[in-house]
Amino acid sequence: MYSIVIYFITGLLLVISLIASRKKTLMALKKAWRSFEGILPELIAILLFVGLLIALLNPETISQLLGESSGVLGLLIASAIGSITLIPGFVAFPTAVMLLNNGAGITQIALFISTLMMVGVVTFPVEKKYFGIRLTIMRNVMAFGFSFIVAGLMGVILG
Amino acid sequence: MKAKRYVFPLVTAGLVFAVFAADNQIGLNALSITGSSFLEMLSVIPPIFILLGLLDVWxxxxxxxxxxxxxxxxxxxxxxxxxxxxxxxxxxxxxxxxxxxxxxxxxxxxxxxxxxxxxxxxxxxxxxxxxxxxxxxxxxxxxxxxxxxxxxxxxxxxxxxxxxxxxxxxxxxxxxx
Structure with missing residues (x-):
């Protein structure tokens, strides 16, 4: 649904742009393609790698590892999986629900969701192209630390 | 130089292929997960880049x-x-x-x-x-x-x-x- 809206708006703006100036529109499309091609190799590798990683991990084992009483180890595993993998939201949230139903703790799940969204280990090669190595490391380390705060607060309030 | 950039994805593809050879089921699962991530990418990334180009120019x-x-x-x-x-x-x-x-x-x-x-x-x-x-x-x-x-x-x-x-x-x- 959302993607239809985005495609529609983009198409509309593209037509308007084309009417306004053919030359500028071509320039915009050229820039769009060049930026896209710039991250394409990393993107393909990332998507293949993450597919492999998730296929190798099995949901029952994960639920057990992330259980209510899994303590520090569970937190470490949750944050490691969340940080490394890159899972689309429409897969991640239902997975989180499934893990909760299988006995995973709320703190662990909040940590998993938060690191999944904010920390990107596999996307590091793409991020550092734009922000440089130092800032990329700092941003990810801070986001990693912050995810523990988020999860801790959520565990205390909702748990 | 340009071809060199594709070494990394090719190595990853080789890895997936090796896993597929070892265990068909896991290999297929991996590819289907990659497929759904790829669809997610296609559903939003191309228009984002076009909007970006338009923003830059206009x-x-x-x-x-x-x-x-x-x-x-x-x-x-x-x-x-x-x-x-x-x-x-x-x-x-x-x-x-x-x-x-x-x-x-x-x-x-x-x-x-x-x-x-x-x-x-x-x-x-x-x-x-x-x-x-x-x-x-x-x-x-x-x-x-x-x-x-x-x-x-x-x-x-x-x-x-x-x-x-x-x-x-x-x-x-x-x-x-």
Missing amino acids: IPREKIIRHLGEESGIKGIVLSFLLGAAAAGPLYGAFPIAAVFMKKGVKFSNVLIFIGAWSTTKIPMFMFEMGSLGAGFALLRLAINIPGILLMAIILERITGKESIGAICAQAASISE
């Missing part, structure tokens, strides 16, 4: 500086949040946009707020989160994240320092040319 630097630049204050912060939250798609889609922002003179902390908002407060994702994990979970997470994103942006801007920020912006500008 919106003058002065206008962007006025709304999101050094002097944009609270308005710039709110606007950066909204731009990030209105987005869709994985975080790597935000980096090229951030590069154009930097090139056009957006205040560095606003770029970081945009990245933060994109990573974790996207509106379509939020709706989905409410639907699956419940309003309590989604709202609480949002309430903690908003000040967190702001704080992290300010701290990151401080510790990066003016000189490095200049270098990063120059680098970003050269990529998005």
